[in-house]
Amino acid sequence: MTDRSNQYMQAERGDPLVVPEWYSSRRLQDRYPVPHAEKAFVASEDFVVPPPPAPGSDLLQEHFAIKKTADDIWLLASEPPGKVWPALKRYWESIGGSVAEVDTAEGRMQVTLPMNSLKASEFVGKMQLQSYISNERLQMQVRVQQGLKRLSSEVRVTVQGMPLAGPTPQQESLLTDMRQYMSDQGESLGSYSLVAQNIGGESRVSLVEDADQPYLRVDLNYDRAWFALGQALNDSRIPVIDINRSEGVYFVRFVEKEHEKNTSWWSGWFGGEEEEKLSDRFNFRVLLSPADDGVHISSEPTSAGVGRQEQLILLNKILDNMS
Structure with a gap:
């Protein structure tokens, strides 16, 4: 059976429909409008969808x-x-x-x-x-x-x-x-206050899947974002090998099938032989960059065999544990 799931990506745009000016515009509106997604990317055919957030990921570990x-x-x-x-x-x-x-x-x-x-x-x-x-x-x-x-x-x-x-x-x-x-x-x-219902809103951290580089957009000042990222890495049990506070970089080792075995935030400091190079122990640089809309957190692979798929999974792990 032919797989038609991606045929829409090759569809050609048709000419706009022309109707008389007196015709009701309300009747021409989309019944199921598709929201516009800024900076969206088109995944390659071998892309694997990252796993969904764990149930209750919107809830904090402590009430x-x-x-x-x-x-x-x-x-x-x-x-x-x-x-x-x-x-x-x-x-x-x-x-x-x-x-x-x-x-x-x-x-x-x-x-x-x-x-x-x-x-x-x-x-x-x-x-x-x-x-x-x-x-x-x-x-x-x-x-x-x-x-x-x-x-x-x-x-x-x-x-x-x-x-x-x-x-x-x-x-x-x-x-x-x-x-x-x-x-x-x-x-x-x-009990819920209707007077205060406008205080809340959407999450202040979101994943933006930019065509060039996916990143987390965080509506915080830089110092608070640095603190929140460190807490998220700790709660995700992702080993932090080193940090550079002045440049806004966490050096981490993230392997999807292995990271949950690590229980210490700084376990990377003490693993392996002493003569092992620091650069051989981390495979991602997690960077914080000030931006007009807050702070951007991106993940940059530093070793071969680590690509966009792992970038997105790492960012989703951080997103699930930001608080």
Whole structure:
């Protein structure tokens, strides 16, 4: 039987259909429109489709987790912003705070803890925030953002008057207390805020299959993207042989059928004989490049026998584990 699956690729474009001007344009619209795909590529005949993402790859390994870099700290939740928003309001109200929805479109809320409230006063003492009290109250800015994953959120807290030089122990204590509260809530997180429904959106990381080079497009600043990539490689159990932070390169060894046997992120440093050349131990350079639309992450083979197929599989592994 003739295989006709690729015949459309050789089909010739016909002349546009000409109809009278008075004819209804609504009747001429495509019944099943095909969305336009920018920078799409046409695979060769020997191309093998990469395996689909693992079931639940949109979900985080931990339902709630504290993430921290040198200059940032946040609570990562495996729930969309529309669910996290009302849970946060209940949290602040449970400790005697009042919440003003400053800008729901941007996911910002103003929280005030009055010192004439016993619960609020005890909470401020527990979090060691007394030095930031002004006019008998403590004020904080809370921001809820879409996480990297489609069904995830990021929560950040800024205490009014606190220096912005980097994460503080008080911020970590606040986020840890939030995490515990939300973990204890369980099924009550099922409520959804229509007011905050526009905070969420599409995933902030996506695979772009460019005709020249496939890459991941990440809607993050460079430092955060570097951190997220390192975490993704670690969670993917892909050995990192070396790094070059100044050039934005991770040197990794990735063999699809073997990488899951490796359990250590830095196992490449200690494998093989001492005289073995470093370049013989890695077969990919994973590069970060600043771009107008965020940061691009690409994979560059460095050894023979590794091609586009392996590039795409490696990028999909990283994509599945970005958080």
